[in-house]
Amino acid sequence: DTGVSQDPRHKITKRGQNVTFRCDPISEHNRLYWYRQTLGQGPEFLTYFQNEAQLEKSRLLSDRFSAERPKGSFSTLEIQRTEQGDSAMYLCASSSKTDSGANVLTFGAGSRLTVL
Amino acid sequence: AQKITQTQPGMFVQEKEAVTLDCTYDTSDPSYGLFWYKQPSSGEMIFLIYQGSYDQQNATEGRYSLNFQKARKSANLVISASQLGDSAMYFCAMSVDYNNNDMRFGAGTRLTVKP
Numbered sequence: 730d731t732g733v734s735q736d737p738r739h740k741i742t743k744r745g746q747n748v749t750f751r752c753d754p755i756s757e758h759n760r761l762y763w764y765r766q767t768l769g770q771g772p773e774f775l776t777y778f779q780n781e782a783q784l785e786k787s788r789l790l791s792d793r794f795s796a797e798r799p800k801g802s803f804s805t806l807e808i809q810r811t812e813q814g815d816s817a818m819y820l821c822a823s824s825s826k827t828d829s830g831a832n833v834l835t836f837g838a839g840s841r842l843t844v845l
Numbered sequence: 846a847q848k849i850t851q852t853q854p855g856m857f858v859q860e861k862e863a864v865t866l867d868c869t870y871d872t873s874d875p876s877y878g879l880f881w882y883k884q885p886s887s888g889e890m891i892f893l894i895y896q897g898s899y900d901q902q903n904a905t906e907g908r909y910s911l912n913f914q915k916a917r918k919s920a921n922l923v924i925s926a927s928q929l930g931d932s933a934m935y936f937c938a939m940s941v942d943y944n945n946n947d948m949r950f951g952a953g954t955r956l957t958v959k960p
Contacts, residue, residue, distance in 0.1 A: 762948075769952070769953075770952055770953070771849075771936050771938070771950030771951050771952050771953050772890070772936070772950050773950070774947050774948060774949070777947075785947065787947075818888065820890065822890070831878055831880075831895040831897065832878075832940075833880070833892050833895065834890075834892065834948065835892065836882075836889055836890035836891075837889065838887065838888050838889045839888045839889070841888075
């Protein structure tokens with residue numbers, strides 16, 4: 730297993746277009762997270778899945794954003810009618826528990842979105 | 846509400862010296878976890894170290910140690926014997942949910958190691 734994979738790594742799109750990002754988590758991890766990171770800021774939580782169930786969504790996740798994890802493995806994050814304010818790095822993470830009991834997130838390299 | 850504060854936008858350290866990156870947090874929940882992540886220019890967030898709020902001893906992982914001062918609500922990261930490869934953004938994070946469903950990150954500190 731090579732870790733959390735995200736695709737595409739970079740996406741440039743015009744305002745109003747739809748974009749979709751894919752995340753393949755570490756295979757034995759049942760929890761999957763999406764975060765958004767803008768320049769100079771820390772990651773902001775968007776949503777969380779346990780297996781195929783989406784258990785939590787941030788208020789940051791407007792109705793133009795939708796995430797799915799249909800079979801409890803890979804996940805997609807779709808942004809409809811993109812706006813320039815959507816330009817950011819979209820980070821996916823999956824998690825496992827360490828020996829200390831901490832639920833440690835393993836992040837992918839991110840998908841950078843630029844909306845023109 | 847939870848809040849994480851990193852007051853140092855940038856730090857410089859000489860190679861082989863130690864450096865401390867500051868992190869303060871605010872929560873009314875007695876049970877929480879504190880994390881430090883490193884983000885090199887490649888963009889991937891790398892987990893460094895974890896401290897649970899009930900842990901009696903400060904966490905250590907190789908050259909990383911976490912100076913946990915519960916009464917002051919601080920969780921500073923100490924990197925000993927800095928290496929050029931330590932140059933990166935460092936983020937402090939906290940979760941009050943045992944399952945880390947809502948981990949909050951600070952704004953980060955950019956560390957530059959000078960040769």
